[in-house]
Amino acid sequence: MKLTRAKVRFIFRQNRKGVATREIARDMKVSQRRVQQVIKEYRETGRVPVYGEKKGRPSKPYDGGEAQSSRRPTNDIDLEHGC
Numbered sequence: 001m002k003l004t005r006a007k008v009r010f011i012f013r014q015n016r017k018g019v020a021t022r023e024i025a026r027d028m029k030v031s032q033r034r035v036q037q038v039i040k041e042y043r044e045t046g047r048v049p050v051y052g053e054k055k056g057r058p059s060k061p062y063d064g065g066e067a068q069s070s071r072r073p074t075n076d077i078d079l080e081h082g083c
Contacts (some may be wrong), residue, residue, distance in 0.1 A: 003030065003038070003051045011038050012048070 003011075014024045020073055021039070039048045048058040 008038060008048060008051065011035055012042065015039055035075070
């Protein structure tokens with residue numbers, strides 16, 4: 001499950017109250033280890049970690065020529081040259 005800012009804040013509030021990480025994880029439907037990682041990152045950096053924003057593989061710029069070449073009909077293939 002994706003951790004939003006509200007969910008991360010909830011983890012911190014519960015942790016400050018002394019709630020066990022197992023219970024926080026159960027309430028948030030994430031693993032206990034993930035709760036521990038969020039708390040650890042906050043303690044080490046002093047900043048609230050950001051999850052789910054601008055993460056993952058960067059997108060490639062769209063090139064119209066690529067779309068045209070992939071949509072070329074099969075009857076345009078030159079059978080003499082094997083292309």
